[in-house]
Amino acid sequence: MKYKRRQGEQSVFQKWFLNNRFSIVLLNFLLFFLVIWLFNKISFVLNPARLFVSAILPPLVLAVIQFYIMNPLVDFLERKFHVPRFVTIIGLFLLVAVILVWIINTLLPIVQSQINSLIKHWPHIWNNATLAIQNELSDPQFHSVKNNINGAINHAQNMLFKSSQNAINAALNNISSAISVITIIFMTVVTAPFILFFMLKDGHKLRPYVTEFAPKRWQKSFSQLLYEINAALASYIRGQITVAFWVGIMFAIGYTIIGQPYAIALAVLSGFLNLIPYFGTFIAFIPSIVIAIMISVPMLIKVLIVFAIEQTIESRVISPLVMGNKMAMHPVTTILLLIGASSVWGLWGVIFGIPIYAILKIIIMRVYNYYRRVSQVFAEDKSASLTTEDAENKN
Numbered sequence: 001m002k003y004k005r006r007q008g009e010q011s012v013f014q015k016w017f018l019n020n021r022f023s024i025v026l027l028n029f030l031l032f033f034l035v036i037w038l039f040n041k042i043s044f045v046l047n048p049a050r051l052f053v054s055a056i057l058p059p060l061v062l063a064v065i066q067f068y069i070m071n072p073l074v075d076f077l078e079r080k081f082h083v084p085r086f087v088t089i090i091g092l093f094l095l096v097a098v099i100l101v102w103i104i105n106t107l108l109p110i111v112q113s114q115i116n117s118l119i120k121h122w123p124h125i126w127n128n129a130t131l132a133i134q135n136e137l138s139d140p141q142f143h144s145v146k147n148n149i150n151g152a153i154n155h156a157q158n159m160l161f162k163s164s165q166n167a168i169n170a171a172l173n174n175i176s177s178a179i180s181v182i183t184i185i186f187m188t189v190v191t192a193p194f195i196l197f198f199m200l201k202d203g204h205k206l207r208p209y210v211t212e213f214a215p216k217r218w219q220k221s222f223s224q225l226l227y228e229i230n231a232a233l234a235s236y237i238r239g240q241i242t243v244a245f246w247v248g249i250m251f252a253i254g255y256t257i258i259g260q261p262y263a264i265a266l267a268v269l270s271g272f273l274n275l276i277p278y279f280g281t282f283i284a285f286i287p288s289i290v291i292a293i294m295i296s297v298p299m300l301i302k303v304l305i306v307f308a309i310e311q312t313i314e315s316r317v318i319s320p321l322v323m324g325n326k327m328a329m330h331p332v333t334t335i336l337l338l339i340g341a342s343s344v345w346g347l348w349g350v351i352f353g354i355p356i357y358a359i360l361k362i363i364i365m366r367v368y369n370y371y372r373r374v375s376q377v378f379a380e381d382k383s384a385s386l387t388t389e390d391a392e393n394k395n
Contacts, residue, residue, distance in 0.1 A: 055184075063192045065241070067203060068234045070200060092200075111265050115265045132293050257306075278334065278338070281311075289303065334354065340353075
């Protein structure tokens with residue numbers, strides 16, 4: 001009764017602006033776009049900051065990825081067996097060095113030779129595959145379908161040729177850009193291990209340190225926010241890398257068993273592209289299909305069987321076991337997010353779209369829940385829920 005009497009005493013401004021959900025939403029949208037407009041107007045001031053961030057971002061991202069892979073073992077050994085963090089970190093660095101030496105001496109030459117051979121013979125493989133498809137469609141019943149497929153093949157071939165030609169021309173015309181890219185790669189490889197070392201050594205102290213900057217009454221909530229963001233990033237990075245690794249292993253075993261040419265190179269490509277959710281494996285599967293079509297129909301059937309087995313194991317065993325449902329993202333949301341992020345930011349959008357979305361979702365939901373608790377806009381919902389609880393308690 002008090003709430004209804006107070007609501008009746010509200011002025012028109014309070015009723016339709018201050019305590020109206022629709023007006024509040026419009027006001028928030030207005031402020032959001034106003035901030036974007038202001039940042040756009042002072043972009044010349046922010047350019048040095050943008051250049052600074054773009055310079056430190058590659059080694060920082062590489063160190064963060066390695067941190068989320070190694071840190072669970074460092075924490076486990078320190079907590080369970082009281083092994084000093086420094087000792088575990090040095091041991092992990094030595095293990096990584098041994099693995100890199102093995103990859104460079106054993107696996108890399110095999111992959112490099114297969115990739116070079118695949119690039120060299122790809123035009124011949126593509127032509128043979130298109131001829132095989134055209135021969136299969138030589139039946140008069142497939143006449144209309146044949147014309148459509150021929151048009152699609154020619155279009156794809158022209159697009160691949162133009163893309164490769166543009167990439168070569170850009171590389172030849174922008175020597176300075178190529179040098180800058182090489183410099184960035186070199187600086188990333190050199191500086192990332194140092195960043196990683198100190199992240200592993202002192203990373204567990206970061207959340208309490210950052211929490212101290214928040215006001216006292218917000219420190220507990222802010223610490224929980226940082227914990228949820230860290231858990232979401234850790235789940236995504238570890239899950240994607242683990243699934244990609246096992247996808248590469250499964251394809252390498254399957255392609256080797258059926259005698260698929262360039263088996264290791266195709267498996268490595270599948271593993272890397274599997275870092276792109278939903279689309280990566282299918283993109284990497286295209287070269288394998290083309291090569292199988294060039295060889296024979298039985299080889300095509302074998303490749304399809306390997307792909308079906310891999311997808312079944314990945315979707316039914318590996319992904320649920322590794323990823324679970326920790327990201328709490330619907331597949332439709334993920335697909336739409338990848339399409340939108342790729343159209344805006346290209347490859348970087350595909351790689352970082354999902355973790356950025358997960359972070360923003362956590363922050364927005366916590367801000368929204370806090371707003372629901374303290375705002376008078378939702379007072380009616382609160383009173384209704386309290387009335388329902390009282391009625392249930394009486395019953």
